[in-house]
Each structure stands twice: as structure tokens, then as C-alpha cells.
Amino acid sequence: MKSSLIRCEDLSFGYDARRVVGDLNFSINQGDYLAIVGENGSGKTTLLKGLLNLIKPLSGQVIMGQGLEYKNIGYLPQQSQVQRGFPASVKEVVLSGCLNRTAFIPRYSKQDRRRAKNQMERMGILKLSQSSYRDLSGGQQQRVLLARALCAADRMMIMDEPASGLDPLVSHELYALIRELNKEDNMTIIIVSHDIHCVLRDASHVLHLKGEQLFYGSREDYIDSEYSHYLLAGHTECVVAEN
Amino acid sequence: MPNFIVDFFKYDFLIRALLVGLTVSLSASLLGVSLVLKRYSMIGDGLSHVGFGSLAIATALGASPMIVTLPVVILAAFLLLRISESGKIRGDAAIAMISTGSMAAGVLFISVTSGVNTDIYNYMFGSILSMSESDVVLSLILSAIVLTLYSLFYHKIFAVTFDENFARATGVNAGAYNSLLAVLSAVTIVLGMRIMGALLISSLIIFPALTAMRLMKSFRSVTLTAAIISGLCFLIGLFSSYALALPTGATIVCVNILAFILFSAISFLKSNLTGKSVKQQP
Numbered sequence A: 001m002k003s004s005l006i007r008c009e010d011l012s013f014g015y016d017a018r019r020v021v022g023d024l025n026f027s028i029n030q031g032d033y034l035a036i037v038g039e040n041g042s043g044k045t046t047l048l049k050g051l052l053n054l055i056k057p058l059s060g061q062v063i064m065g066q067g068l069e070y071k072n073i074g075y076l077p078q079q080s081q082v083q084r085g086f087p088a089s090v091k092e093v094v095l096s097g098c099l100n101r102t103a104f105i106p107r108y109s110k111q112d113r114r115r116a117k118n119q120m121e122r123m124g125i126l127k128l129s130q131s132s133y134r135d136l137s138g139g140q141q142q143r144v145l146l147a148r149a150l151c152a153a154d155r156m157m158i159m160d161e162p163a164s165g166l167d168p169l170v171s172h173e174l175y176a177l178i179r180e181l182n183k184e185d186n187m188t189i190i191i192v193s194h195d196i197h198c199v200l201r202d203a204s205h206v207l208h209l210k211g212e213q214l215f216y217g218s219r220e221d222y223i224d225s226e227y228s229h230y231l232l233a234g235h236t237e238c239v240v241a242e243n
Numbered sequence B: 001m002p003n004f005i006v007d008f009f010k011y012d013f014l015i016r017a018l019l020v021g022l023t024v025s026l027s028a029s030l031l032g033v034s035l036v037l038k039r040y041s042m043i044g045d046g047l048s049h050v051g052f053g054s055l056a057i058a059t060a061l062g063a064s065p066m067i068v069t070l071p072v073v074i075l076a077a078f079l080l081l082r083i084s085e086s087g088k089i090r091g092d093a094a095i096a097m098i099s100t101g102s103m104a105a106g107v108l109f110i111s112v113t114s115g116v117n118t119d120i121y122n123y124m125f126g127s128i129l130s131m132s133e134s135d136v137v138l139s140l141i142l143s144a145i146v147l148t149l150y151s152l153f154y155h156k157i158f159a160v161t162f163d164e165n166f167a168r169a170t171g172v173n174a175g176a177y178n179s180l181l182a183v184l185s186a187v188t189i190v191l192g193m194r195i196m197g198a199l200l201i202s203s204l205i206i207f208p209a210l211t212a213m214r215l216m217k218s219f220r221s222v223t224l225t226a227a228i229i230s231g232l233c234f235l236i237g238l239f240s241s242y243a244l245a246l247p248t249g250a251t252i253v254c255v256n257i258l259a260f261i262l263f264s265a266i267s268f269l270k271s272n273l274t275g276k277s278v279k280q281q282p
């Protein structure tokens, strides 16, 4: 059997032995675009943390293959997890995304600085590079964290509700950018999103959670399944209730 | 130059205190930025109390205070770090238990063996007379190591301080850097508590960082400003305590408080005059 980029077998995660999400069996291949959907509290963030080895599985394991390493992955955490009021300039935050490429004793090379600048330009925050992260609006902060994740990613982007705090136009552009990363750069995408276009147009695969794996399969199968009604019916509500 | 400063340099013990105090102030302020932002200030405070207990016991047993205290406090640093990281609700209470427990053990030990004396007072509130020549050499070497390690790993220390999850997710060994911070803090506290006293040393860690954060916007500028503030406050405090015959540690803390008030006032004026609010770290 051909090895996958990430394979999950009978995986479950939780906190202090309390199971939050379980019965996970799926695999992700190079170039996949996996959308993870589910109500609030269904364990989406917990699963992403588990995939990134930030929390240990209660059972089962995450098997990484094809030479994938953590330093190949860019991660956009759910915004509430980053400290508010932290004194750091936008440039410092974005550059820190390049750390996974530096040597044991870290120094930023010219390439790193250029990469950080390009990603800031891409996210439209180059003018803010000397501003303090704590003085920015929620949407601007989100773009800073996205630029940081883009600096870190060379094979995979893992994003937890990337469009939260962005206005519709910017979030539209963001999904276009993610699509481009996936199609042109063959970047593997794992994204938690309630955006109906993202899930039903861009994704190659869908994982629907509710404390366990309700559905995993291709987008086409998902659209045909009963589970996609959740997304269609609750569409407006979900976009508002993102957290 | 005022006469008292000229006189100052006639005394070897004062020069020793100056050298050690200045390097320790710099180390403490740099580490302090990360400790405060990571909400680890309690660890600094806890370590100084453990340091007191261990200094007192070492003295009572006639052992070399520094050689005994350094490893004890480094071990305590790992322990307190684990307690903080485990995120258990009663982590802060556990730290308070350990720190008051060590204080009590130290006081009991010294009063049983040699009776309450100036040693206890000096360990609590510091003394610039306490440094021997070998202490000074050890202190300078260790401070140099602290400053070097901090500057070498500065970028990773920033990443782990700003967003530990992201750093870990992208392959930075955050646990190792937390341990590095804990060990460097332990060393700095042991070195500094001889001059500042166990009850006051953690102010060297906390004050300069909080003061710098009132005005500075980037991590680099906060770090550099904290170091400068810390060094200046130490010098002003040391000279004025000498000139006015005041206790050194307490004077230095008061100068730090004045600096904090000054920076807060400037930040307040700035935000009111420009109409733009400078958001502040709690």
C-alpha cells in the first residue's frame, strides 16, 4: 500500500482522559485539500492540535509518511489562542514563521527576510510591518498570522478558521489564495472552515465531525450524502456563529 | 564627579558589588521579558525563596553557599516549570507552598544551629558586603554564559514566548527552550540574591520588563529597553544607597518603581495627547 502524507488509525483525542473526538480513520495525500466541518465543540480544533502533535492521542496514532516533517507545515491557530497585548512588531511575528528553516543557532538569512516580505505583501500588510501586533484590528492580526504560517509552510498548510475576523472581500481573496497554493504549488491543505464555497467548491475531501467521524470522503460523495444538508441548511447561521 | 563616587571606587567590595550587580541586572531584565509575558513571574518569586532556604541551610552546615544553592535552585526551576506547564488549577498555590515552605525551613535551620543573626537578615534583604572574590569570579562567568545563551537563542526564545503552540507545531523544541529559560533564571536569581536579597530579587526580573512594555512596541525594543532601564536603575540605586546609607536592595527596587511610574506617565500623556491609545500589557 502506498504510504500517505498523514494517516490516522482509530485515533481519538481528549483532555485529561475525557474523550472529545474519536473513531478517526482517514488519510491525507500530497496535494489534497481537506475541509473539516462540524458544529462548535465537535472537536475540530482538538483534531488539528492532535495532528500537529500538540496533544497526545488517547488511542491510535498519527502516521506521517513521504518524508513529511513538522518543519514542513505552516499552522494558523484559532485566533483566540494567541496572546493579546503582546509587544511584538508585525515583522517580528511574520519572520518567526521562518524559524523552522534556520540552523540550531537561529539566524534569519536574506532569503528568510525576502520570504517574510513577500508573504506580508501577499497579505496586504507590508505597510504595517513596523507596527505593533497588539495595536492591530482582529482582521489585521489574522493576516499577520496567515503570513507567518505561509512563511513556515513548504508542503502543508493547516488552518483553523482562517477567515474569522476578515471582511467578506478579504476572506474571498484568502480562499482564492489557498486555492492557488493548492493548485499551483501543490501544497496540501487541511482547513477548518464553515465557508460553503470553500468546502463545496475548493475542497477535494471533506471530514465531518461530531465528537466522532460522521463522514470522510471526496467532496462529490459528501455533496450526495445526507451530511451536507447541515452545511447547506445551517449556512447563514454557521458563518455568523464561527468561533 | 561628585566626591562620593570617587570614594566609592576606593572600596573593593563596592566594585565587586557593582560588577556582579550590573551583569545580574542585565540578565534578569532580559529573562524577565519572557517570564512576564509567559506569565511565569511566579516562578521567579518561588525560586528566590527556595534560594533563601538553601543558602540558609548551606551556611548553617558550613558549606559553600553558592555551590550548594545553584543546583538546588536549578532543580527547583524544573519542578516549578512542570507545575506551571501542567496547567492544573492549583499550580500557583503549589508554587506558593514550595516557596513559603523553603523560607520556613531556612529560618528554622538557621535559628536552631546558629541563632537568628545578621545572616538571615542579609539573605532576606541583601548585602553588598557578602560577595567574596571567588563569588565574583563565578558570578561574572555565569552571567556571561546567561547573556551569551540568551543572545544566541534570542529568535527562538521570542517564538516560544509569543506563541508556544505555533513554535512547537512547526518543529521548535519548545520544552527545551522553556527549560533553558528556567535554568538561566535560576542561575540569575542565585547570583542576584546575595546583593538584592531573597525577598527583593524577583523585582529585578519583573520591573524592567513591565516598565519597557509601557512604551515599546516590538519585542526587540522591549528587550533592549528593559536591559538599559535595569542597568541604569541598578547604578542609580547602588550609588544613592551608598551616598545616603540606605539598604542597597530596597533602594534599587524603589528606583525601579520610579522608572515604572515615569514610563507609565509618559505612556499616559502620549496616548492622551495623540488621542491614540497605546494598548498595554496587563
Ligand SMILES: Nc1ncnc2c1ncn2[C@@H]1O[C@H](COP(=O)(O)OP(=O)(O)O)[C@@H](O)[C@H]1O
Pocket: A015, A020, A038, A039, A040, A041, A042, A043, A044, A045, A046, A047
Ligand atoms: N484545553 C482544553 N481543556 C479541556 N477541554 C477542552 C480544551 N479545549 C477544548 N476542550 C473541549 O473539547 C471540546 C471540543 O473543542 P474544540 O476542539 O475546540 O471544538 P471546535 O474547534 O470544533 O469548536 C469542547 O467541548 C471543549 O470544551
Ligand SMILES: [Mg+2]
Pocket: A044, A045, A046, A078, A160, A243
Ligand atoms: Mg475550534
